Amino acid sequence: MLEQPSASQHPSRGLPVANELPDLQGWEWKLYAPNTYECGTTAVTARKRLLEESESLPGEDRFAYVISGLAEYLLAHGVCEIAVPQYYSRFHDEFDPVIAEWTIERHGSALGIDANLLEWTVRLAEGKGRIDHDALSVYLCDNRTLVVTGSRGAFLVDVAPLKQRSLDQTPPPAERVDIHGFVVPEADPDHQRGLRRFIEIFDRHAEPTLTSYKHLSDGKHVFETDTGRDVYAGSQLRHLARMTVDETDLRGAYNYDLDGDTHQSVWDSETASHALGDETHLGTVVGFEHIWTEKEHIMSNTLFELQSKAKYWCFQPRPQRYSHFDFQVGSLDGKIDTFANGS
Template structure:
């Protein structure tokens, strides 16, 4: 990939051509570590929550790893006369407790903030390298995040801090408190050069291969991918060869292959080994307890074994037999409601085995095997 980047003017994005400008500092040197909890209220006192024009707070907090978050939501202008909305990130929440623990676990680097809102246009786009697509932090988004923590007054130079996290969130603090906001996913990529060349500090060594992936869950999935392929008859990855949009391009012992977000999530979602999948499962539905026993004969093979699943026992859009290396299993109950006018409304309850597979072309897919079906 070339270091020379063209302007993404259609999206208001300019990529800094020098990768060292995006170098990652040692997270342990971030000054707010150890004091971030000072910005958290530690209890849900609704009278003490910041008043954000055009937004309200959820009823119950949720966990973002070690942090407890109370999310905000956008009020509908159709039901509130004269309602205006502050220009803040579309998704996020205020940290109730656990800010320090969250940053110790997930902080990547601190992003410097201008002294005045009028100077954000001079800021470069900051990048996070990940197949999950949460990659570009434009000056407009950074400005909205700072607005969330500061309001419409001046930017407080003492309390305002912005920290990029490996989870795809920004931590932002200010006079209003400490917040986690989602970096927008699904950015449109116009060509393979939309991500600049990563700095050396972004790379993680995974089974001997340097991979620029900053999402910890996807890094774990990469380790699983490399390990399974190294023990298989399929081509093995030997190096990282750049990006296609946000997707990773790998050089293998045969040819190049592309690994995307969905491939890695399937690898991370189906990990249960053979022996832990065998067992008894139960589910309460329509006041009845349904029980299923999964026997070894229900499972096509062990993790790492190459198998062929026939089309008549699988679903998930398969058209024909599927051959691949088993990555692991997952089980699920799926309830279907009959909504046709002639239907009594009785639901159908399915118990399924979900099998993860690395295909011969090195893409990753999953197949669903129905073990039992009930009509409560």
């Protein structure tokens, strides 16, 4: 049973100072780069030492040690406490995955904690030997993290992608959002925005018509079309989320700070070399984006080259070799301005 933690339950015990960080075999703490969160919490991450045998932990940049502000972090983000089985040997039999949010982020069907991540998390906080349940607490938070406290102190751990095969549940109605008439289980705002663009593209530029939303699968949303073929919306959604359909929305000045200098580039009525719906070798132009690119030239007299660019996102059906409708989303870049050597 998951229980909502109260303020009095938020553990703040056992937080050593920076020079008393736990010794993790094969890992070193990045004390030179502490992270400070909006709620005031300070934590440090770790990295593996090269050519050394190391503890099996969630992975670099996926966990951090809490230096201070644990109670504040839990008050700001804590959702519920997770019940931990008595022994490691029972984790896979007694622990069911806990879902933080339904999303195709990181090629899963949801984000949360399963038995594998729970074991890594507990071992991180407890070290070798038996679990000290008097010291151990695991909390799910609303910002895609877990908080775990144990004999070694307190840690923040990223939740993990959960695969469809490990879940014996489907997204409840409360976890679904209406996107242009399709009810979709997707919590990530960028993916929601990408799905809006995806549906608009098929409405305006693609030959098959989307007729219904079918289901969530690992790393993709599955739609049905009037041809009977399914369409998958997956990794393209991040790209689609960044673009705008109306090129005039991008007109204006863009500033970029580099080495103490501020460079300005202007997107005006003469900038765009393609219009919405234009056909290119990468397909139909379906959106626009402004980007900056920075390059260092080590073997030349140019110390750096900074470019302001117009990006044109294109949609193109692929040869239909599969049972589903296949397509690609690519981009063309057009140079607006170039700055070099502090110019």
